[in-house]
Amino acid sequence: MKTKVTSIRPISQFRAPDLAEFASLRVEKYYRERVQDTWSGGHIMRGRQPGPDALQLCSNDYLALARHPRILRAMTESIQRDGNGLLMSGIFVHGACPHTDFEQRLAEFMQAEAGVLCQSGYSANTGLIQVIASEQTPVYADMMAHMSLWEGIRLAGAKPITVFHNEVEHLERQILRHGPGVVVVDSIYSTTGSIAPLSEIVELCEAQGCILVADESHSLGTHGPNGEGLVVELGLAERVHFRTASLAKAFAGRAGFVTCSRRFADYFKSESNPAIFSSTLLPHDIRGLDATLAVIRQEGWRRDRLRANAARLRRELDALGYNLNDSECQIVSLESGSEQNTIALRDALESRGIFGAIFCAPATPKSRSLMRFSVHAALSDDELERIVAACREIRDELDVASWPSTRRKLRGKAVTAGALHEGSALQHVAAA
Numbered sequence: 555m556k557t558k559v560t561s562i563r564p565i566s567q568f569r570a571p572d573l574a575e576f577a578s579l580r581v582e583k584y585y586r587e588r589v590q591d592t593w594s595g596g597h598i599m600r601g602r603q604p605g606p607d608a609l610q611l612c613s614n615d616y617l618a619l620a621r622h623p624r625i626l627r628a629m630t631e632s633i634q635r636d637g638n639g640l641l642m643s644g645i646f647v648h649g650a651c652p653h654t655d656f657e658q659r660l661a662e663f664m665q666a667e668a669g670v671l672c673q674s675g676y677s678a679n680t681g682l683i684q685v686i687a688s689e690q691t692p693v694y695a696d697m698m699a700h701m702s703l704w705e706g707i708r709l710a711g712a713k714p715i716t717v718f719h720n721e722v723e724h725l726e727r728q729i730l731r732h733g734p735g736v737v738v739v740d741s742i743y744s745t746t747g748s749i750a751p752l753s754e755i756v757e758l759c760e761a762q763g764c765i766l767v768a769d770e771s772h773s774l775g776t777h778g779p780n781g782e783g784l785v786v787e788l789g790l791a792e793r794v795h796f797r798t799a800s801l802a803k804a805f806a807g808r809a810g811f812v813t814c815s816r817r818f819a820d821y822f823k824s825e826s827n828p829a830i831f832s833s834t835l836l837p838h839d840i841r842g843l844d845a846t847l848a849v850i851r852q853e854g855w856r857r858d859r860l861r862a863n864a865a866r867l868r869r870e871l872d873a874l875g876y877n878l879n880d881s882e883c884q885i886v887s888l889e890s891g892s893e894q895n896t897i898a899l900r901d902a903l904e905s906r907g908i909f910g911a912i913f914c915a916p917a918t919p920k921s922r923s924l925m926r927f928s929v930h931a932a933l934s935d936d937e938l939e940r941i942v943a944a945c946r947e948i949r950d951e952l953d954v955a956s957w958p959s960t961r962r963k964l965r966g967k968a969v970t971a972g973a974l975h976e977g978s979a980l981q982h983v984a985a986a
Contacts, residue, residue, distance in 0.1 A: 588625075598897055609925040616775065619849060652837065652841065670823060692712070696717050703769065707738075773785075781857060866938055868886055
């Protein structure tokens with residue numbers, strides 16, 4: 555299969571030094587096994603260049619805030635007034651200032667006692683696990699938890715224990731076997747858009763003496779009465795020990811956040827390696843995020859439109875036979891299976907002006923790569939119909955019926971139908 559590679563930048567006239575053999579062998583293995591053997595010399599992430607009328611479904615800007623004039627004005631004024639501020643580690647920031655003021659405003663918005671701003675959601679997760687777990691601590695991670703949570707477990711030297719996706723009974727069995735520890739989940743899983751059974755997990759953690767960490771990256775701004783996140787929506791704010799989030803999703807900025815107690819906030823800033831050894835956010839980042847928080851609070855119509863758009867797309871793609879893997883939100887994925895299938899799916903969609911985000915190893919198992927659509931509030935009804943029409947057109951072209959994910963969906967329907975039939979029979983017997 556021939557694919558065209560889009561060059562990122564002109565070839566440099568300078569030459570890098572040769573790598574030692576132990577490193578060069580790894581590089582050559584990548585080019586041989588992935589680029590040449592699997593991707594036929596192309597690149598799974600690089601297809602066509604989107605044209606002016608392309609529909610971009612690869613951005614996490616769920617509320618369509620990246621060009622909001624109020625936010626851009628706040629950032630521009632900050633750049634002109636403050637420049638890049640004082641470039642230093644966040645550990646030196648204290649007292650009343652825009653940084654600490656925003657930390658407290660965002661924490662109160664999320665109904666938390668306090669919070670800590672980080673460079674990214676990745677830094678928030680790795681830094682948090684590093685300072686609450688140790689070599690003796692079992693950390694129970696949903697098998698689909700974000701890679702940054704798994705990396706935090708590794709950095710802490712803690713014992714990672716995998717839990718089947720969203721299976722609370724399996725989590726309970728693992729805790730009973732290995733003892734109290736830290737449970738890490740995503741409120742909304744970024745790969746498929748499935749939602750964690752948070753209420754059940756909270757009850758289990760309380761009963762077994764575990765600490766719960768919930769990554770709210772894909773629910774902060776989109777869920778809750780005013781965008782406070784799924785934990786607040788479910789009334790669990792005072793029962794979840796830590797919430798983390800990337801502010802590069804609905805907040806359309808660049809930062810991470812950890813909710814915690816005031817006492818823990820100072821501990822985190824003084825002990826977490828990413829917090830200590832990274833420069834703090836720039837002034838215009840903070841001013842922009844502060845303006846974004848105000849917009850998210852005030853413009854609830856964006857969440858309403860996002861929910862309506864996502865519900866329509868899920869409903870229509872499900873009716874076309876695609877397996878959406880229990881998506882219940884704005885993340886809608888088409889699991890094509892092999893990476894070769896995913897390249898074909900990419901090309902078919904991009905030829906029709908639909909650009910999504912490919913997820914493949916290491917973000918997914920090699921046999922379960924997919925195309926993810928990130929729905930946003932600015933999509934019109936006509937644009938949604940265009941997405942559906944493209945997915946309808948490519949079904950036969952790509953033989954979607956033969957995809958393993960499609961067959962799993964059909965088996966699930968058969969099991970459900972059998973269970974309903976059995977339940978109906980039992981009811982008839984009971985009534986008799």
